[in-house]
Amino acid sequence: MGYEWLTAALAALRNVETWEVTQVLSAKQRLPLAAESAGVHFLTISGRTESGRPLVVAVRLLGGHQQQIIGAREMTPDELARFEAWEAS
Numbered sequence: 001m002g003y004e005w006l007t008a009a010l011a012a013l014r015n016v017e018t019w020e021v022t023q024v025l026s027a028k029q030r031l032p033l034a035a036e037s038a039g040v041h042f043l044t045i046s047g048r049t050e051s052g053r054p055l056v057v058a059v060r061l062l063g064g065h066q067q068q069i070i071g072a073r074e075m076t077p078d079e080l081a082r083f084e085a086w087e088a089s
Contacts, residue, residue, distance in 0.1 A: 006070045021072045023049040024057050031086050046083045054080050
């Protein structure tokens with residue numbers, strides 16, 4: 001699976017490093033969920049960096065096996081609770 005950055009998403013990153021996003025996208029345990037905002041369909045991928053930091057990365061399918069990274073941020077407390085329950089199952 002190949003990933004490319006949406007230029008605006010890269011510029012909008014706050015308190016998240018690009019290498020952390022890469023670690024989440026290549027983590028062994030990832031929780032992908034379908035999402036939609038303003039009529040745009042995408043996936044959120046919840047996972048942890050190698051140091052254990054919980055992040056949510058948003059990607060959209062470009063075609064084939066290519067995806068575009070459209071955002072990344074820390075998990076909210078509710079998201080983290082859901083993710084930890086999923087990790088434990």
